[in-house]
Amino acid sequence: MIKVNVRVSRFNPEEGNVKPHFEEFTVEADPTEKVLDLLHKIKWEQDGTLAFRRSCAHGICGSCAMKIDGRNMLACESLISNLKDPTRVTVEPLQSLPVLKDLVVDMDDFFKKYEIVKPYLINKTPPPTKERYQSVEDRELIDESTKCIQCAACTTSCPSNWKNPQFLGPAALLKSYRYCFDSRDEGMDERIRILDNGDGVWRCHTIFNCVEACPKDINITWHISELKKKLVSREY
Amino acid sequence: MIIKHDVVIVGAGLAGLRAALEASRYYDVAVVSKVFPTRSHSGAAQGGIAAAMGNVEEDHIDWHFFDTVKGSDYLADQNAAEVLVNDAIPAVYELEHMGVPFSRTPEGKINQRKFGGHTRNYGEAPVLRACFAADRTGHVLLHTLYDQCVKNNVRFYSEFFVTDILIKENIIRGLVAYDMIGGEFTTFHCKAMVFATGGYGRTYKITSNAHANTGDGLGILLRAGLPLEDMEFVQFHPTGLYRYGILLTEGARGEGAYLINNEGKRFMEKYAPKLMELAPRDMTSRSIQTEINEGFGINGEDYVYLDLRHLGEKKINERLPEITGFCRKIAGVDPVKEPIPIQPTAHYSMGGIPVTIDSEVLADGKSQKVEGFYAAGECACVSVHGANRLGTNSQLETVVFGRRAGKAIVEFLKENGTEKADLPEDQIKTSIDRVEGIKNNKGDEKVGVIRHELQETMMRKVGIFRDEQKLKEMLKKVRELEERAEHLQIDDKGMKFNTDLTEALELDNLLHFAEIIVSGALNRQESRGSQYRTDYPKRDDVNWLKHTLAFKKEGEFIFDYKPVVITKFQPKERKY
Numbered sequence: 001m002i003k004v005n006v007r008v009s010r011f012n013p014e015e016g017n018v019k020p021h022f023e024e025f026t027v028e029a030d031p032t033e034k035v036l037d038l039l040h041k042i043k044w045e046q047d048g049t050l051a052f053r054r055s056c057a058h059g060i061c062g063s064c065a066m067k068i069d070g071r072n073m074l075a076c077e078s079l080i081s082n083l084k085d086p087t088r089v090t091v092e093p094l095q096s097l098p099v100l101k102d103l104v105v106d107m108d109d110f111f112k113k114y115e116i117v118k119p120y121l122i123n124k125t126p127p128p129t130k131e132r133y134q135s136v137e138d139r140e141l142i143d144e145s146t147k148c149i150q151c152a153a154c155t156t157s158c159p160s161n162w163k164n165p166q167f168l169g170p171a172a173l174l175k176s177y178r179y180c181f182d183s184r185d186e187g188m189d190e191r192i193r194i195l196d197n198g199d200g201v202w203r204c205h206t207i208f209n210c211v212e213a214c215p216k217d218i219n220i221t222w223h224i225s226e227l228k229k230k231l232v233s234r235e236y
Numbered sequence: 237m238i239i240k241h242d243v244v245i246v247g248a249g250l251a252g253l254r255a256a257l258e259a260s261r262y263y264d265v266a267v268v269s270k271v272f273p274t275r276s277h278s279g280a281a282q283g284g285i286a287a288a289m290g291n292v293e294e295d296h297i298d299w300h301f302f303d304t305v306k307g308s309d310y311l312a313d314q315n316a317a318e319v320l321v322n323d324a325i326p327a328v329y330e331l332e333h334m335g336v337p338f339s340r341t342p343e344g345k346i347n348q349r350k351f352g353g354h355t356r357n358y359g360e361a362p363v364l365r366a367c368f369a370a371d372r373t374g375h376v377l378l379h380t381l382y383d384q385c386v387k388n389n390v391r392f393y394s395e396f397f398v399t400d401i402l403i404k405e406n407i408i409r410g411l412v413a414y415d416m417i418g419g420e421f422t423t424f425h426c427k428a429m430v431f432a433t434g435g436y437g438r439t440y441k442i443t444s445n446a447h448a449n450t451g452d453g454l455g456i457l458l459r460a461g462l463p464l465e466d467m468e469f470v471q472f473h474p475t476g477l478y479r480y481g482i483l484l485t486e487g488a489r490g491e492g493a494y495l496i497n498n499e500g501k502r503f504m505e506k507y508a509p510k511l512m513e514l515a516p517r518d519m520t521s522r523s524i525q526t527e528i529n530e531g532f533g534i535n536g537e538d539y540v541y542l543d544l545r546h547l548g549e550k551k552i553n554e555r556l557p558e559i560t561g562f563c564r565k566i567a568g569v570d571p572v573k574e575p576i577p578i579q580p581t582a583h584y585s586m587g588g589i590p591v592t593i594d595s596e597v598l599a600d601g602k603s604q605k606v607e608g609f610y611a612a613g614e615c616a617c618v619s620v621h622g623a624n625r626l627g628t629n630s631q632l633e634t635v636v637f638g639r640r641a642g643k644a645i646v647e648f649l650k651e652n653g654t655e656k657a658d659l660p661e662d663q664i665k666t667s668i669d670r671v672e673g674i675k676n677n678k679g680d681e682k683v684g685v686i687r688h689e690l691q692e693t694m695m696r697k698v699g700i701f702r703d704e705q706k707l708k709e710m711l712k713k714v715r716e717l718e719e720r721a722e723h724l725q726i727d728d729k730g731m732k733f734n735t736d737l738t739e740a741l742e743l744d745n746l747l748h749f750a751e752i753i754v755s756g757a758l759n760r761q762e763s764r765g766s767q768y769r770t771d772y773p774k775r776d777d778v779n780w781l782k783h784t785l786a787f788k789k790e791g792e793f794i795f796d797y798k799p800v801v802i803t804k805f806q807p808k809e810r811k812y
């Protein structure tokens with residue numbers, strides 16, 4: 001067991017004019033525990049008012065992305081022993097989305113962009129009575145993109161997104177790739193206008209912050225580049 | 237605030253979303269969920285969804301039917317199990333047409349893998365029946381269904397915590413929810429409602445379930461005077477990551493992984509010589525626990541190994557990337573190089589809200605319906621899983637019976653119109669008063685402490701092996717905890733995103749039904765499926781081939797029973 005000093009960004013809209021500020025807690029923990037465990041210990045043992053999102057506790061639901069020592073990560077997967085200094089850690093909400101309370105951000109804008117890219121299979125040909133065939137290779141093309149858990153770690157780490165909040169951002173573009181490159185999809189025509197403009201793929205300046213932030217190790221920038229190539233080649 | 241919709245669906249996991257898709261083709265549908273839809277725990281499902289389509293080798297619907305019934309230890313209602321297996325193949329094709337990225341065979345068909353208890357020719361050997369997408373099948377199903385709902389303009393109310401339903405004269409009228417972001421109470425007024433609130437793994441300390449899986453739907457129904465069925469049947473999955481409980485899919489064993497004890501032996505040959513590691517979950521979990529109890533745990537501790545190493549790096553990375561990822565990240569174990577320490581983990585609830593095969597909620601658990609009220613998915617008990625569910629049959633159940641709920645609602649609304657019955661104002665007030673009461677209560681007890689004691693003692697006393705003494709001790713403990721919960725005090729007195737409050741409400745729900753799990757197990761003096769009584773080690777078809785029903789009336793639990801529907805397969809001794 002070690003003692004960990006946890007600096008948590010606090011903000012409660014019901015407390016009038018108080019701005020976001022840091023509060024410090026000391027928590028006893030085993031180095032094999034996660035940052036989420038630290039937050040739980042604070043909430044359950046010291047201060048029940050601390051607000052954060054979490055559910056699955058093993059990196060699949062996408063609830064718990066936050067800034068840990070300045071980097072976007074999933075709290076449930078961040079081992080204490082892997083911290084820069086396991087005895088101290090700073091936890092803040094994801095950057096660039098409005099804070100609702102403590103570590104909870106308003107995800108409305110993030111999910112609006114998701115809806116804009118038509119995130120569903122478009123195929124107007126009536127389906128066969130069995131499955132639509134898809135080769136192993138065609139399936140492989142979309143494999144990585146289907147790993148996304150919509151945690152928003154990428155989009156909120158993207159400088160292009162900070163500068164231009166209209167930019168669809170890496171998460172929505174990755175989702176777009178997932179359907180545009182699905183061999184069963186016939187919706188490219190409907191998606192061109194959404195992607196091929198200043199708020200679409202061209203706003204991505206291959207800064208790679210998203211790749212670094214992605215807890216599922218998805219090479220998002222590569223996927224966006226493939227979208228760019230597809231648009232330039234007009235092969236769809 | 238009052239919000240009106242024709243149909244309100246509580247829960248945005250696979251069952252809720254599938255029902256929403258169906259009903260939204262014709263009617264105005266809202267989905268209310270305490271977490272954002274894609275955060276629902278369906279997304280954690282890994283291994284697959286069963287359908288006897290025979291893409292890789294010969295398979296038959298009837299084999300699937302038999303396996304499901306035998307797996308259930310003959311407690312499944314066979315009319316329901318038959319619907320499940322008959323609908324399975326079209327249901328999976330339909331998911332594929334919606335865009336689910338299933339893994340493929342070399343010819344481009346949906347690929348299939350082996351899973352526990354699924355066999356060829358009525359028990360001969362494991363069969364390739366589980367359709368899968370690597371080891372994130374639930375994740376891709378959930379995201380695809382959500383995407384389809386976006387396409388269909390389904391209205392979502394995310395981070396609305398439902399506290400109570402409004403029901404009067406046996407007619408569903410609406411519900412009360414705490415809008416966490418808006419910071420207020422909201423009443424939903426509707427003509428039809430579906431409950432798809434998922435499981436309650438968080439009753440136990442070691443569980444594969446998310447923090448959100450607190451069985452709220454069940455607590456809510458009990459408060460409304462409605463019954464629950466077969467709650468004593470709790471599935472322990474054989475392979476939870478040691479100490480964490482996080483699931484390592486049975487798909488790993490389907491791909492050929494071994495279970496190994498401290499002598500390096502594949503101990504399943506003692507317990508299920510034919511199916512080995514692919515025996516059904518109840519047996520495999522008992523076998524692991526027996527090994528541990530008899531001193532064959534690794535280093536004498538409470539775990540054995542799941543060994544993937546012989547599968548080779550390529551197959552592990554291609555078929556099991558998710559579990560490999562979190563073993564490395566969370567436990568620091570690399571499955572390519574080391575065996576993984578595992579222990580059985582509380583996983584799935586076979587019991588739940590009694591419903592018809594059209595997902596209609598039964599007010600008496602037997603025949604009397606609640607007008608306009610439906611339930612589907614893990615919170616419901618239809619009952620296709622009886623005393624033990626087979627892996628991959630649950631995701632199947634969510635889509636098959638979610639869809640049936642949606643269809644039944646469309647029929648119901650076509651016949652009855654969408655004019656809503658009046659809201660019972662007194663019930664709205666009672667519900668809000670209850671929540672305010674919990675929020676403003678003054679006392680010296682903490683949510684975290686009571687919940688921890690509940691989970692820890694349930695694990696020890698109502699786990700894989702049960703007996704009268706342990707169950708009686710637990711009954712006393714639950715009652716003590718319920719009393720102590722009267723003296724809870726929470727810190728957060730605000731209304732905005734108050735998770736201190738929602739955790740207290742979840743605990744209230746857990747305590748509401750925990751007593752039924754324990755009493756049901758105590759009453760049932762036999763061993764069947766997941767319920768194993770060391771003091772009654774045999775199945776007793778003469779006295780116990782029946783479903784348990786439990787009600788809460790004026791603070792007291794009342795138990796009743798109903799017969800099992802047997803159509804084709806007569807109960808036989810269960811050997812694998």
Ligand SMILES: Cc1cc2nc3c(=O)[nH]c(=O)nc-3n(C[C@H](O)[C@H](O)[C@H](O)COP(=O)(O)OP(=O)(O)OC[C@H]3O[C@@H](n4cnc5c(N)ncnc54)[C@H](O)[C@@H]3O)c2cc1C
Nearest residue numbers: 247248249250251270278283284398434613614628630631
């Ligand atoms: C780790 C894991 C792996 C699994 N793998 C498989 C597998 O490979 N194959 C298989 O067939 N089955 C598997 N299962 C089982 C299966 O995934 C689940 O039984 C199924 O997905 C449950 O779906 P559901 O829609 O009923 O509930 P869930 O997906 O749990 O959804 C419940 C919903 O209800 C909502 N809700 C709950 N309470 C409230 C409330 N008070 N107010 C508002 N909303 C509320 C939640 O927000 C959520 O949206 C697995 C289960 C687990 C835990």
Ligand code: FES
Nearest residue numbers: 055057062064076
């Ligand atoms: S809690 Fe689900 S991703 Fe962290």
